[in-house]
Amino acid sequence: MPNLSLTQNHEDPRGPKPRKILSRRNIILYGTLIFVAIYYLIPLYVMIVTSLKGMPEIRLGNIFSPPIEVTFEPWVKAWAQACTGLNCDGLSRGFWNSVKITIPSVFVSIAIASINGYALANWRFKGANLFFTILIFGAFIPYQIMIYPLVILLRDLGLYTKLPGLIIIHTIFGMPILTLLFRNYFTTIPEELFKAARVDGAGFWGIYFRVMMPMSLPIFAVAIVLQVTGIWNDFLFGVIYTKPANYPMTVQLNNIVNSVQGVKEYNVNMAATLLTGLVPLAIYFISGKLFVRGIAAGAVKG
Amino acid sequence: MLTKVQSERFFIGSIMLAFAALIMATVGIKPQLFQNLQFLILLVSLLLVIWIGFKAGKFEIITNRLRIRAMGWLIAATFSAALWSFAQKSTQLLFPALKEFRKIWNTFEPFALFATVVCILFALLLFIVGSRDSKLERPGFIERSLVNNLSSKIAALPMVLTAVGVFVIATLWTVYHSFTNSRMLPKSEFIGFAQYERLWSSDRWYMSIENLAIYGICSLIFSLFIGFMLAALLDQKTRFENTFRTIFLYPFALSFIVTGLVWQWILNPDYGVEKIVRSLGFESFVFNPLYDIDIVIYGILVAGLWQGTGFIMCLMLAGLRGIDQEIWKAARVDGIPMWKTYIQIVIPMMRPVFITTLVIIAAGIIKVYDLVVAQTSGGPGISSEVPAKYVYDYMFSAQNLGQGFAASTMMLVSVLIVLIPFAYLEYGRRKHA
Numbered sequence: 001m002p003n004l005s006l007t008q009n010h011e012d013p014r015g016p017k018p019r020k021i022l023s024r025r026n027i028i029l030y031g032t033l034i035f036v037a038i039y040y041l042i043p044l045y046v047m048i049v050t051s052l053k054g055m056p057e058i059r060l061g062n063i064f065s066p067p068i069e070v071t072f073e074p075w076v077k078a079w080a081q082a083c084t085g086l087n088c089d090g091l092s093r094g095f096w097n098s099v100k101i102t103i104p105s106v107f108v109s110i111a112i113a114s115i116n117g118y119a120l121a122n123w124r125f126k127g128a129n130l131f132f133t134i135l136i137f138g139a140f141i142p143y144q145i146m147i148y149p150l151v152i153l154l155r156d157l158g159l160y161t162k163l164p165g166l167i168i169i170h171t172i173f174g175m176p177i178l179t180l181l182f183r184n185y186f187t188t189i190p191e192e193l194f195k196a197a198r199v200d201g202a203g204f205w206g207i208y209f210r211v212m213m214p215m216s217l218p219i220f221a222v223a224i225v226l227q228v229t230g231i232w233n234d235f236l237f238g239v240i241y242t243k244p245a246n247y248p249m250t251v252q253l254n255n256i257v258n259s260v261q262g263v264k265e266y267n268v269n270m271a272a273t274l275l276t277g278l279v280p281l282a283i284y285f286i287s288g289k290l291f292v293r294g295i296a297a298g299a300v301k302g
Numbered sequence: 303m304l305t306k307v308q309s310e311r312f313f314i315g316s317i318m319l320a321f322a323a324l325i326m327a328t329v330g331i332k333p334q335l336f337q338n339l340q341f342l343i344l345l346v347s348l349l350l351v352i353w354i355g356f357k358a359g360k361f362e363i364i365t366n367r368l369r370i371r372a373m374g375w376l377i378a379a380t381f382s383a384a385l386w387s388f389a390q391k392s393t394q395l396l397f398p399a400l401k402e403f404r405k406i407w408n409t410f411e412p413f414a415l416f417a418t419v420v421c422i423l424f425a426l427l428l429f430i431v432g433s434r435d436s437k438l439e440r441p442g443f444i445e446r447s448l449v450n451n452l453s454s455k456i457a458a459l460p461m462v463l464t465a466v467g468v469f470v471i472a473t474l475w476t477v478y479h480s481f482t483n484s485r486m487l488p489k490s491e492f493i494g495f496a497q498y499e500r501l502w503s504s505d506r507w508y509m510s511i512e513n514l515a516i517y518g519i520c521s522l523i524f525s526l527f528i529g530f531m532l533a534a535l536l537d538q539k540t541r542f543e544n545t546f547r548t549i550f551l552y553p554f555a556l557s558f559i560v561t562g563l564v565w566q567w568i569l570n571p572d573y574g575v576e577k578i579v580r581s582l583g584f585e586s587f588v589f590n591p592l593y594d595i596d597i598v599i600y601g602i603l604v605a606g607l608w609q610g611t612g613f614i615m616c617l618m619l620a621g622l623r624g625i626d627q628e629i630w631k632a633a634r635v636d637g638i639p640m641w642k643t644y645i646q647i648v649i650p651m652m653r654p655v656f657i658t659t660l661v662i663i664a665a666g667i668i669k670v671y672d673l674v675v676a677q678t679s680g681g682p683g684i685s686s687e688v689p690a691k692y693v694y695d696y697m698f699s700a701q702n703l704g705q706g707f708a709a710s711t712m713m714l715v716s717v718l719i720v721l722i723p724f725a726y727l728e729y730g731r732r733k734h735a
Binding site for chain 1: 403405406409450451453454455457458460461462464465466468469470471472473475476477479488532535536538540546547548549550551552553554555556557558559560561563564565566567568570573577578581608612613616661665668669671672675676679689690693694697698703706707709710711713714717721725
């Protein structure tokens with residue numbers, strides 16, 4: 001700010017050289033950023049606007065114009081009445097299915113992966129590295145090649161098309177990234193703490209529950225954010241390992257919007273799309289930095 | 303009299319036999335002569351262990367230093383015995399509630415009985431090893447692998463099972479079955495490369511590959527370029543950096559399905575961009591990528607870039623922040639313009655970040671599936687098919703498993719082509735560091 005720098009003129013100059021707000025550099029910089037930001041926000045805006053219009057208004061106006069007459073009917077319809085095939089009970093079923101899938105999957109996968117990471121970081125045994133390398137390698141292998149054997153496995157277990165089966169699948173495919181996350185975090189905890197706990201007589205589980213877990217709550221939060229968004233957004237596993245009655249929200253959304261029969265109700269479709277995106281968006285905006293940390297953790301070592 | 307090493311070797315041999323028998327029983331191979339060869343082998347190894355114990359001279363279970371560990375194995379044996387008994391008709395009659403899960407019990411039944419015997423063998427062996435305490439100089443191989451750090455090994459069991467059981471065995475299973483004539487159900491009869499010949503003579507597969515190549519190359523170039531530009535813009539001590547970053551990254555929180563559906567709506571020729579530009583006066587303006595077979599893949603690309611570049615920007619930003627700030631000062635002192643500093647100094651310094659990002663993008667590209675399903679369902683016609691969709695359709699809709707397996711194997715091969723040099727580079731770098 002030019003004014004501020006004037007009042008401080010009697011001191012030695014410090015800090016960066018004061019710049020005019022409207023310098024050419026700033027116009028280009030902020031102009032570009034704002035332009036790109038608008039481009040990124042347009043789809044969200046279009047989603048919201050369309051979902052608040054009535055069908056006649058959509059047919060007449062353009063998709064960017066704000067609604068003249070705000071109506072929440074599309075939202076109600078998307079939630080409770082939209083049809084997939086013969087079922088006409090809306091997205092609500094998919095929503096509750098997704099909740100039923102996400103909560104236990106997040107819990108189970110994080111519990112298993114954190115213990116795995118702990119064993120790898122603090123209780124190394126011979127051959128552990130080999131399995132870990134295979135695990136990380138597996139994160140890059142296309143899922144398509146492992147899908148069918150898992151179908152056979154779940155069918156043999158009697159869990160194919162059931163929720164517990166899907167939970168197992170999410171646990172398996174979430175494991176590489178989560179194990180990496182926890183292993184890397186646990187190795188940064190000073191070894192002296194671990195040794196002190198051992199001297200005090202704590203065993204494998206004692207150290208985990210009394211020392212490691214209380215100390216690593218932030219990383220658990222990161223893992224929860226990562227898994228909730230990941231599992232909520234999953235489509236492939238949902239469509240393969242469940243049956244129509246158990247379809248998660250994403251699959252049901254796709255079936256509602258891309259169904260061929262009937263008149264296309266774009267406002268209902270957009271309301272449904274927005275409803276599905278709402279959970280991860282809420283998590284994203286609430287968690288903020290944790291989300292960035294979570295996705296960056298996956299990228300740390302590839 | 304056997305030495306310790308000899309008895310251990312005997313024991314390992316018999317356990318190996320028991321495991322071989324277990325695998326034979328699970329896979330379903332039954333030898334012609336001895337229908338119950340597996341049980342015979344188990345019996346032999348049991349006798350062998352007892353004999354080793356007898357030779358050891360004394361059994362002091364009360365003072366045995368390994369008895370707690372041995373008890374652990376006995377408990378494991380009890381559990382698997384219980385699992386086995388749940389599958390039996392008489393137990394199910396006693397507890398009708400068990401019947402609901404009988405599929406699970408039935409699956410584990412052949413395995414559980416063997417596991418019981420093997421666990422009992424482990425327990426017995428620990429008793430024996432422990433009772434020969436005075437004669438032991440240092441823990442033998444068996445003791446080391448069965449006792450030391452056991453909780454850690456048990457805790458890592460899910461990881462081992464996933465790594466080996468799913469990632470290795472399932473992959474090999476699929477690769478093997480891509481050489482068979484499986485249709486509705488997987489068959490194990492080997493027919494050579496016929497599936498691959500069919501795959502490579504199919505128009506749809508060519509279309510998929512072509513689309514993936516266009517999508518992949520464009521998305522690599524554009525997301526790296528845009529991601530880096532945005533990161534560089536945000537790295538200029540920009541005000542509201544957090545706000546901008548939040549805006550650029552939020553699409554990444556959305557699923558591909560949501561992304562695809564939104565862009566399907568925006569690119570809709572009747573209501574979307576095309577109509578708006580036309581209503582501005584350009585009557586002959588044509589822009590309907592989702593209904594034009596030549597450019598449909600670019601319509602998908604737009605949506606994919608919108609969803610993913612924020613993430614690339616984040617990675618790049620982290621890379622830029624990792625660069626020593628002194629370099630900027632040095633460059634400024636030398637009077638090097640900013641763009642030149644980026645190209646000649648900063649980007650070469652960020653090579654590892656670029657390589658990692660490249661691998662992440664590449665691994666993501668090959669999995670692209672949901673986006674296409676939501677946006678175009680592969681249409682119009684087959685013009686926006688991708689390999690992942692080919693695999694899914696042949697496995698679950700067209701009931702032609704062999705084709706699906708062959709296509710997924712091709713996907714695996716292409717990933718390995720990217721991944722192996724990367725792993726080699728990464729490993730080499732760490733070794734030198």
